[in-house]
Amino acid sequence: MIEHTVEIPTKDGATTTFIVHPDRDGPHPVVLFFMDAPAIREELRDMARRIASAGYYVMLPNLYYRSGVMELADLQPPPPDQEAWRARMFELMGSITIPMIMDDGDALLDFADRDPAASHGKIAALGYCMSGQYAINFAARYPDRVAAAASVYGVQLVTDRPDSPHLAAQKAKGELYFACAEHDSYAPMEMVQTLDQLVKSKNLNAEVELYEGVHHGFAFPQRGAVYDKPAAERHWARLFSLWKRRLV
Numbered sequence: 001m002i003e004h005t006v007e008i009p010t011k012d013g014a015t016t017t018f019i020v021h022p023d024r025d026g027p028h029p030v031v032l033f034f035m036d037a038p039a040i041r042e043e044l045r046d047m048a049r050r051i052a053s054a055g056y057y058v059m060l061p062n063l064y065y066r067s068g069v070m071e072l073a074d075l076q077p078p079p080p081d082q083e084a085w086r087a088r089m090f091e092l093m094g095s096i097t098i099p100m101i102m103d104d105g106d107a108l109l110d111f112a113d114r115d116p117a118a119s120h121g122k123i124a125a126l127g128y129c130m131s132g133q134y135a136i137n138f139a140a141r142y143p144d145r146v147a148a149a150a151s152v153y154g155v156q157l158v159t160d161r162p163d164s165p166h167l168a169a170q171k172a173k174g175e176l177y178f179a180c181a182e183h184d185s186y187a188p189m190e191m192v193q194t195l196d197q198l199v200k201s202k203n204l205n206a207e208v209e210l211y212e213g214v215h216h217g218f219a220f221p222q223r224g225a226v227y228d229k230p231a232a233e234r235h236w237a238r239l240f241s242l243w244k245r246r247l248v
Contacts, residue, residue, distance in 0.1 A: 001052060002117070003045075008061065010107040012100070015065045016040075017108065020048050021057040021117050028057040029247040030112045030123040032105060032138065034131035035063055036220075037093050041072040043222045051126075054240055056247075057118040059108050063101060063131070064092050093130050098163045101134045102141050109142070122147035122174075122247050126239070128219065129186070130155055133165040136176060140168035147246035150177040150239055153216050155186045158194050166198055169206060175246055176206035179235050184216040209238070 003020035018040070021028050033048055040062050048058040062070045069075065075088050105125075112118040125146055127135035132154015139149035149172065151157065151165070157178070158166045169176055178199075180192045196208040211231045217223040219232045 001049065003049070003052075006111075008107050008111045010065075011103045012066050015061045015063070015104055015107070016070055017062065017111075018045055018048060018060040019058065020045075020052040020060075022052060022055060025055070026057075026117045027119040028052075028055055028117065029119045029121060029243070030109070031056045031058045031243070032108055032123065032125045032135070033058055033060045034101070034125070034127040034134045035060065036127075036129035036131060037089050039064055039072045039075055039089075039092075040070050043220060050236070051239075054243075056124075056243065057112065057115075059112065061104060061108055063096055063104065066100075067092055067095055098133060098137050101131075102137060105134070105138045105141065109145075124148040124150070124243055124247055126150050126152070127154060128152045129216070132178070133157060136165040136172070137163060137168045139172035139174050139176065143171060143173040146172065147174040148177070148242045149174055150179070150242065152179045152219055152235060153181045153184055153187055154178065157187065158191050158198075166195055169199070169204060170202055172205075174205070175242060176204065177238060177242055178206065178208040179219075179238065180208060180210050181214045181216050181218055182210055182212045183214065186216050211235070 002023045007014040008017050048060045052058045125135035125138045132151025135149045139146040199206045214228045214231045215226040217226040218228040
């Protein structure tokens with residue numbers, strides 16, 4: 001495996017991006033891996049490594065670079081002041097928008113297209129929590145390039161904004177996958193049901209799968225009591241199957 005961290009220029013500065021891919025048999029299909037709300041951390045890098053080990057060129061960008069924050073440890077103050085920590089995290093979440101991240105995605109894709117280790121063919125987008133929306137919207141931004149996009153317990157998938165992911169999903173040509181937790185105050189069941197109804201009524205090339213009995217964050221092994229290994233492994237199986245079908 002080859003991994004390195006690079007500064008990728010964007011419209012608003014530069015995003016520090018962790019890149020990992022196999023050391024042979026390239027070039028490899030690109031997977032844009034958008035981080036969740038608690039920022040970049042080794043847990044996410046390990047997930048990127050797992051994806052890369054299956055034959056992909058994975059890009060994990062820092063989405064909080066505009067605020068000068070990257071690592072989980074940067075979300076100060078640390079415990080035991082959990083409320084202040086959460087407030088800071090939500091502040092950072094609110095500081096970025098879909099248009100901002102789409103611009104970042106443009107820069108990431110441009111970088112990948114100039115790297116011999118990355119394939120110039122179909123790509124995938126993956127987002128957890130706050131970034132599920134970004135993965136889906138990126139699929140709509142590049143309908144002929146993004147062959148697969150996945151949102152894992154994504155939030156704000158159905159909104160009244162013109163760039164709402166549920167509207168973007170109708171513009172995408174790639175296959176979409178939505179993994180939703182049954183118990184999720186950030187992505188309530190009403191939203192999941194509305195999304196599922198839309199996917200079915202519009203006959204979209206998409207699946208909304210409800211993971212029964214689990215909570216928001218179930219796929220993260222360091223998320224304490226909410227981590228659910230069977231559900232996490234199921235989501236990995238779904239992702240790898242999706243990419244195997246579409247990234248050819």
